Amino acid sequence: MEAPIKILIADDEPDIIEIISFHLNKLGYEVATAKDGSEAIEKANSFAPDCIILDVMMPKRTGFEVCEYLRTQKKFDKTLIVLLTALNDEASHIKGLELGGDDFISKPISPKVLVSRITALFRRLQPTESDKKIITINDLMIDISQYKTVLKGVTYVLAKKEFELLYLLAAQPGRVFLRGEILSQVWGNDVIVGDRTIDVHVRKIRAKLGIDCITTVKGVGYKFNY
Amino acid sequence: MEAPIKILIADDEPDIIEIISFHLNKLGYEVATAKDGSEAIEKANSFAPDCIILDVMMPKRTGFEVCEYLRTQKKFDKTLIVLLTALNDEASHIKGLELGGDDFISKPISPKVLVSRITALFRRLQPTESDKKIITINDLMIDISQYKTVLKGVTYVLAKKEFELLYLLAAQPGRVFLRGEILSQVWGNDVIVGDRTIDVHVRKIRAKLGIDCITTVKGVGYKFNY
DNA sequence: TTACTTAGTTAACAATTTGATAATGTTAAC
DNA sequence: GTTAACATTATCAAATTGTTAACTAAGTAA
Incomplete structure (x- = not known):
């Protein structure tokens, strides 16, 4: 990809948003944020990100709901969706996979883990097979x-x-x-x-x-x- | 990883050092220690640890300063940094994450918690798929x-x-x-x-x-x- | 155009599988 | 040895899928 990779972060905790966007920004990604599920969908449409990081527990619409909706839209066919879940919440993993999530990261979040997971995801996206x-x-x-x-x-x-x-x-x-x-x-x-x-x-x-x-x-x- | 995982512990309280290194040693990790920030940086360079545990409050250089410095060095790109903070110190938490810390553990420290957090960190770094x-x-x-x-x-x-x-x-x-x-x-x-x-x-x-x-x-x- | 063909869909029903419960038998704890 | 907790089995209702036939729309050749 030529243009900077665009990432949308949706979480209701401003601290989390700040930390994640700080680190992703530093790495050259273009970052947008949303504070709840509804805003996430709006921003997804206007910002057209390559990757969306969704907190599972959010006001208005949960990460699951947003994920489910996005996956019905052809527009977001190739958009990566990463879900942030509570630690060791295996059931959420199953549910998330069923709804079309691409990866899961457990809170509390380590910026390094997050970034390495996301870059790994993009790497896998390369058109080979x-x-x-x-x-x-x-x-x-x-x-x-x-x-x-x-x-x-x-x-x-x-x-x-x-x-x-x-x-x-x-x-x-x-x-x-x-x-x-x-x-x-x-x-x-x-x-x-x-x-x-x-x-x-x-x-x-x-x-x-x-x-x-x-x-x-x-x-x-x-x-x-x- | 084949070789034993190397962990550096930096804290000015000898008791803490002793307890942590005792437990990590028992689990087969190779442990080095430092009693202040400057020594931490020296040891980091010579010992090349996979994980560095830094007390935030240390003489000469604080854990934050050490963390910030390490993160500017390519050499410590993949090194996990764990910060030890005072209980419920949210501000430190955020600051630390922004400086590139990977996890936080509040004092007083439970050895079991510490060890499980560290192993969890290593596990989470593993490839997603x-x-x-x-x-x-x-x-x-x-x-x-x-x-x-x-x-x-x-x-x-x-x-x-x-x-x-x-x-x-x-x-x-x-x-x-x-x-x-x-x-x-x-x-x-x-x-x-x-x-x-x-x-x-x-x-x-x-x-x-x-x-x-x-x-x-x-x-x-x-x-x-x- | 007209008759014919084909793809895609739906509706109706059959077949299967699943999930949950109740009833009864076993086991382990006190 | 009694009791509470769990295991086992059988059974039934509901959910899910398979199958067939019929209908529609679109394309095609005479």
């Missing part, structure tokens, strides 16, 4: 440039949505995609479709390919597994 | 991003609540979780479920995994133990 156009898993090949799916040398024609769904899941085999995540990635956030729609598409993929490459994780979502 | 989503204990692996539980290479499918319960307990092996604690973490505060519900889920986990990884602490709660 992720923007490869062709996914190959065993004898299954998924080529997005041709919208083509080849299994054991045989080409299968998937419809657009079917293909996009398969591609999304296969891009990260094993990782569980929540239904909401799938909806926003494949269908977009402005389209409203029922829940059964995903099932039906999954079924069609399974039927066409004739293999059980998509595993259901009940109560959670689906994952690619072949 | 590994300790964020995957818990590994011996030959048991719990991966929340895949909702997967692998024991001795065999994958076991746990239901959502089962998984979350196991994850909660396994995140802090040995620690006893009270029933109320488990309820609020796994089920949430607004849901009201009976006490037997926990038992049943614990039983299901034990049955599925086939190992006694969850120990009952009668009259108190449960703990992970494997």
